[in-house]
Amino acid sequence: MKKQCVVIDRSDNVATALVPLPAGAEVEADLNGGILRVAVRDDIPFCHKFALYPIKKGQSVIKYGQEIGTALEDIERGGYVHIHNVASARAKSPDGGAE
């Protein structure tokens, strides 16, 4: 079966859509060994991300096995993950970082 999303690292809590996914779509995420079934809650454009697990406000968003930012609000499993609910930790960097 054609995969509809990709999970780069087993510790990631987000997946990247390989096709545009309409809200309500049931997708299977290949976790390199296990399969996780997720129903996406929003429309997810091609190459955009959705949550594999519930992510609490203030928790790290993990992709590539690394923190790519912090959740600004509670994100439900299958929810769209992008600039509206994730902040760069780098922006708060004491050395000035990205203002």
Added chain:
Amino acid sequence: MNENRTLELTGWRRPDGRFGIRNHILVIPTSVCSAHTASRIAELTGSIYLPNQHGCCQIGEDLAMTERVLAGFGTNPNVFAALVISLGCETVSLARVAEMIRASGKRCESFSIQDAGGEEKAIERGVAAVNGFKSAAALCKREKMDISDITLALECGGSDTTSGLCANPAIGMVSDRLVALGGAAILSETTEFIGAEHILASRGRTPEVSDKLFGIVRRCEEVVKATGCDLRGTQPTPGNIAGGLTTIEEKSLGCIHKAGSSPVEDVLPYGAAPTGRGLYIMDSPGQDIESITGMVAGGAQVVIFTTGRGTPTGCPIAPVIKLTGNPDTARSMGEHIDVSAGPVVEGTASIADISELLWEELIAVVCGKMTRAEILGHREFGIYRTGPTF
């Protein structure tokens, strides 16, 4: 798994103990003024020359770096012997470059065009020297080597969404596998660490290594700011955000993921060789040709290069393996592509599947399989400059 294949690897053992996976004879012009003569010698002998555009009226670290790169190409284990040729009055020292190459125990001839009595005589003398190397090179046999003898250069260029999504993670797995087996890998392109340098720095073997990483990124940004520009600006760009990238960390992680998740052993100046095995970071620009040139000067025998859009880049002495994550590029620029990670985006393969294919390709290329860039004759070469020409 192919671990057993590593036992069958063969290469050319050099006097300094390193192994070459190619057996080139290299003609090195110390400056642009001897480049034409070098090209004529290479043409007449079927050898390779470096199209050096620099070498005169340079000072300080900028001069030292040019000499280090020229000597680094001469000492690279893919080179059997080198002929170094100067005009005779340039800033780059013929004696220093030749001495650095001879220090590796390698055969190296050197002379200036002015001492040889002009271009015609220099060509005659150069052809004789290279022909002398050729018979010796032909007698040099491949010996058993180990995968741990490989130093792999990691590069990306002409990137698109698929680069960070599948091609770079696939290289990262190959890099981690090589490092786990005792080999070395070099990640360069300091500009692409910006915003994710803290992540890379957290993998530093010692606090000093982490400090060096922060240092090269800070210096890179200061140099840019001195020109009145700000690289960091508002990253990711609106185009990146529309493409699905949320934060600068995510964008830079897509680039640095070529180096997998291994610890960082040390930070190297441009063109310098790793002092051990494991993953090294080289301070280089993001420009592909200059980046690859620096890593090969540092002793990398092979390069893996991911491209989204498709680029033809090769190297004079090291095979460059091209991987694209974009299935359309794999078709439209297919003549430049060695391995396609397109099946990941098409949903028919995993990143791990592609990394396995890429590993097999790496082993094949180490064993002598020609890359597309080698077949097409791509020998791009460019030395990074950090100072003006006076």
